[in-house]
Amino acid sequence: MRDVIVVGGGPVGILLAGLLAVRGLDVEVLEQRSEPSMRSRAIGIHPPSLRALRQLGVAETIIEGAVRISGGEVRSGGRRLGRLRFAETADRYERVISLPQYETEAVLRARFAELRPGGFRGGVTVTGVHDRGDRVALDVAPDVGETLEARYVVAADGARSLVRDLLGIRCTARTGGETYLMSDFADTGEHGGEAVLFFERGGVVESFPLPGGRRRWVAMTPALLTDATSGDLATLVRTRTGIELPPSESAASSFAVQQRLARRLVAGRVVLVGDAAHQISPIGGQGMNLGWLDALQLAPALERAIREPDAAASVLADYDRRRRRSARMAARQAGFNMAMGRPADGLRLRARNGLVRALAVPPASAILARAFTMRWL
Known part of the structure; x- marks a missing residue:
């Protein structure tokens, strides 16, 4: 037994x-x-999780294979609404990484x-x-x-x-029911080590760095697109943000929350x-x-x-x-x-963008960074 x-x-x-x-x-x-x-x-792997991985003796191996996420930027309509920087620290276990x-x-x-x-x-x-x-x-x-x-x-x-x-x-x-489409593409380099959120009228588009010169793209969709391809996602990203993604051989994955x-x-x-x-x-x-x-x-x-x-x-x-x-x-x-990240227009769009700008400056930005790195869970 x-x-x-x-x-x-x-x-x-x-x-x-x-x-x-x-x-x-x-x-x-x-x-x-x-x-x-x-x-x-x-x-994404957050600092509290790195403590667990350290107890198991694998944190260093995980960190060596991962890429560090230095912060996040929020954009809408081609403009930056705010930037969230994760604390710069020499402690490797206090970082946000991606693998x-x-x-x-x-x-x-x-x-x-x-x-x-x-x-x-x-x-x-x-x-x-x-x-x-x-x-x-x-x-x-x-x-x-x-x-x-x-x-x-x-x-x-x-x-x-x-x-x-x-x-x-x-x-x-x-709560739940929202649907998304995601796939991985070659990283064109303009966003460096940052995650980027595009709060657009048609719905959110998110982008995160991956190891090996690649990048994860995720977009909210109006329905579950089970047969969509990475090309379909690239078209959606271009329509909402104007960004041209390179062709990708990675399969697209749709999911409902x-x-x-x-x-x-x-x-x-x-x-x-x-x-x-x-x-x-x-x-x-x-x-x-x-x-x-x-x-x-x-x-x-x-x-x-x-x-x-x-x-x-x-x-x-x-x-x-x-x-x-x-x-x-x-x-x-x-x-x-x-x-x-839901679709927004008119007054709702302006109110959301105003809220993002307010949350991106101290002291709110420090609280938001703590929440997004799961330090209170």
Whole structure:
């Protein structure tokens, strides 16, 4: 019987498993995919997350492969509305960096393999969860009839969490419904290391630097454009901003924002983390980072729960309370981000641009920088 089984081997699940292994716990990861996803998806890594990566011993590797985001600029109608500078510091762990998710996952998996050789099992689906009071039993497929046991189970299996559904934990829907299209292009160099937000009449366009001389472009769309290409995105960017993007071989990805929060994060000896616990808009780069902060708090809580059984109920209740509070704060911030990026014209456009100008000067700019780097979560 394991100390902990983590269901889900994405960036949140594998980070948590690594942090548990560093603490000397016997941990196993079950992942439904047989092969890692090569989609870029999340790219931003904030300073609080670098602390978690440092505990695992991979922060330097991540930083070396990433590109630093020095700040953000907001533009509208060809004019700069404001600029947000992230604090210049010699501390490498106080920076905002960008790295494609599949590269981050590869580093995390390699580190976990060092800590727990053979502790990662791919191609495994959990089909049943049974809390026995002093342990949890999992039914898994394709090994029909096999049952795995652990003192605790962590559901890190994403927004469509099977474990959460098997437990009957419902989610409270928050704001959402906005649709976006994104793809990666060669970086033409005019924006340097800054993120750029274009608050245009037709909707927001966002741009972020990536390693290897590339740049991520994201645009709000009037509907979910599932068949769109990177060329379609380039046309949309040109129409709204006048910027000509070079041809790209990267596939475009459309997505619709949904924001949900599980009504509880702890059910007996099963705990939810990451998107299984809370689905937050990726606009603003909070989703993966919020899940990592879950892991940063849950790892010592699970260690104490296992080593001091009498304290288990209180430490896990504290995890539930604090992480739900952080998720609500992140959802409010994400809602603000999306509202600012909606199509606007006339008086609404002028009011929004005026608000952006006000937020871009001290002392508001310092508060905004702290929010966007997730220092209060």
